[in-house]
Amino acid sequence: MASSDDELRQELQNLKADIRTIVHDIGNPLGVIRMTAFYLQKGVVEKEKQGEYLTMITDNIEKIAAGLTRLRDMSDDSPRGAPPLTDGPGGGGAS
Numbered sequence: 001m002a003s004s005d006d007e008l009r010q011e012l013q014n015l016k017a018d019i020r021t022i023v024h025d026i027g028n029p030l031g032v033i034r035m036t037a038f039y040l041q042k043g044v045v046e047k048e049k050q051g052e053y054l055t056m057i058t059d060n061i062e063k064i065a066a067g068l069t070r071l072r073d074m075s076d077d078s079p080r081g082a083p084p085l086t087d088g089p090g091g092g093g094a095s
Contacts, residue, residue: 030064
């Protein structure tokens with residue numbers, strides 16, 4: 001019985017570590033998006049650089065979607081093989 005309790009504790013610790021990692025992996029891109037959008041809104045980004053800033057936003061949205069997919073995959077209730085949350089504009093992913 002103690003072995004089973006130890007295994008459950010270890011599994012819980014691993015789950016908590018995974019959640020902390022995913023929160024970090026989602027939080028950092030949100031910060032980049034927030035900062036990038038702020039600079040674009042303020043008009044301080046040179047016209048030639050605006051495309052790069054929009055690409056940064058898109059890339060970081062993909063990182064967030066990947067983190068959400070990882071969270072969904074950790075759930076016991078999620079159907080395996082469900083479509084990814086990163087299928088782009090107009091797709092059938094997360095809404």
